[in-house]
Amino acid sequence: MVDSETQDRADYEGPLDLPDDYDPEEDGEGQHGPSLTDDLFALLEDGKTYAEAEVAYQKSRAGFTANRLKGAIAFGLGAFGVLHLALISFTVGAVIALMPLLGPWGATGVVTLALIIAGVVLLMLLKGRIDDIRDAFTDGNNE
Numbered sequence: 001m002v003d004s005e006t007q008d009r010a011d012y013e014g015p016l017d018l019p020d021d022y023d024p025e026e027d028g029e030g031q032h033g034p035s036l037t038d039d040l041f042a043l044l045e046d047g048k049t050y051a052e053a054e055v056a057y058q059k060s061r062a063g064f065t066a067n068r069l070k071g072a073i074a075f076g077l078g079a080f081g082v083l084h085l086a087l088i089s090f091t092v093g094a095v096i097a098l099m100p101l102l103g104p105w106g107a108t109g110v111v112t113l114a115l116i117i118a119g120v121v122l123l124m125l126l127k128g129r130i131d132d133i134r135d136a137f138t139d140g141n142n143e
Helices: 004-011 036-136
Strands: none
16 A cells, blocks of 8 residues: 555656756746756866865965964073073083182183083084985985
């Protein structure tokens, strides 16, 4: 036993994705629904809308990133300045602490020599890293 609504659906042979108020007889001149050209123009418009929205999104993202980058640079410079001052105070403190043992000139010489050795070690490590980067971008024939 089939109810009348199910029977009405079974008798209908038209496409199911048309609007409820669509009547093919009102289109005129034997045309049924939008043409392929209309669909292509609609697709082109949708593509343009999508591209405009994507450009606007990327612009807002870039603006947000630039704003955050400014703050990050400011905090980084502030941290660098504070650490620099801390190293200066450590150096002065080391000289003052060694003065009773070595005298003023001896303490200054020891601290200066220690800083020079530390700088040379850091420069050698830097050179190794730069050489690694250079090797990564050269072919094996340029030795």
